[in-house]
Amino acid sequence: MHLADILFTQGFGTRRVCAGLIEQGLVGVYRDGSVQADVAYAQSAPDLQTEGLRFQVQGVDWAYHARAYVLLNKPAGYECSHKPGAWPSVYTLLPSALRLRPNKNAIQGVQAVGRLDQDTTGALLLSDDGQFIHRLSSPKHHVPKLYQVICKHPVDATQVAKLLDGVVLDDSPKPVRAAACAQTGELALDLTLTEGKYHQVKRMLAAVGNRVEGLHRARIGSLDLGGLPSGQWRWLSAPELAMLHTGQVAQG
Numbered sequence: 001m002h003l004a005d006i007l008f009t010q011g012f013g014t015r016r017v018c019a020g021l022i023e024q025g026l027v028g029v030y031r032d033g034s035v036q037a038d039v040a041y042a043q044s045a046p047d048l049q050t051e052g053l054r055f056q057v058q059g060v061d062w063a064y065h066a067r068a069y070v071l072l073n074k075p076a077g078y079e080c081s082h083k084p085g086a087w088p089s090v091y092t093l094l095p096s097a098l099r100l101r102p103n104k105n106a107i108q109g110v111q112a113v114g115r116l117d118q119d120t121t122g123a124l125l126l127s128d129d130g131q132f133i134h135r136l137s138s139p140k141h142h143v144p145k146l147y148q149v150i151c152k153h154p155v156d157a158t159q160v161a162k163l164l165d166g167v168v169l170d171d172s173p174k175p176v177r178a179a180a181c182a183q184t185g186e187l188a189l190d191l192t193l194t195e196g197k198y199h200q201v202k203r204m205l206a207a208v209g210n211r212v213e214g215l216h217r218a219r220i221g222s223l224d225l226g227g228l229p230s231g232q233w234r235w236l237s238a239p240e241l242a243m244l245h246t247g248q249v250a251q252g
């Protein structure tokens with residue numbers, strides 16, 4: 001691929017815009033940490049190897065990624081929608097290159113893998129790989145997701161037992177059960193779910209006579225936020241991605 005084509009795939013604008021950025025000297029090309037000596041070569045090479053390629057585009061550092069797989073620590077007060085109602089969109093927390101990556105599908109840029117409510121915080125995956133999004137969102141995939149729940153009323157052993165045994169929600173004849181549930185404080189519990197029904201945690205807690213006051217998704221499979229600050233994102237590492245791809249994730 002030509003340099004302009006590569007930049008295009010990374011979301012830096014149309015091929016023409018990318019060619020213009022290169023012409024104006026606004027693109028630095030790096031490989032494995034060092035400045036590539038001859039940017040003119042990179043510009044004219046008909047088939048530049050993308051492996052290990054990094055750019056600086058108008059001051060923005062960017063590592064080449066054939067596909068985007070990122071983890072966002074979602075803050076409260078953001079909607080997981082491109083067209084949010086009352087709250088800003090989570091997509092505004094991402095750099096424009098991730099939002100504008102060209103995509104074969106109709107929708108441009110990365111998309112959230114499932115949704116978190118506006119007031120829910122924590123781990124949210126986003127990708128431009130439609131198959132990956134589909135597979136991870138599928139009820140058959142069963143990736144365990146760990147939610148830290150703060151309740152309005154004290155949690156008791158009966159509630160925990162009911163959450164583990166299964167509760168009936170209005171949109172499903174079959175009871176839905178938590179894969180794991182542990183009380184972690186008077187008002188707090190850790191709940192692991194392998195499905196992703198609409199408002200599932202809130203509806204499950206309501207079904208056992210409690211109410212969710214705070215909800216944080218701490219882990220997806222064995223992927224946790226580590227020290228990622230609220231509102232920040234990072235690329236997934238190759239082993240993290242492999243775990244999610246194969247479904248070989250530790251139970252949360």
Ligand code: URA
Binds near residue numbers: 115116120198200202
């Ligand atoms: N369950 C909910 O009720 N809300 C979320 O955001 C996620 C899971």
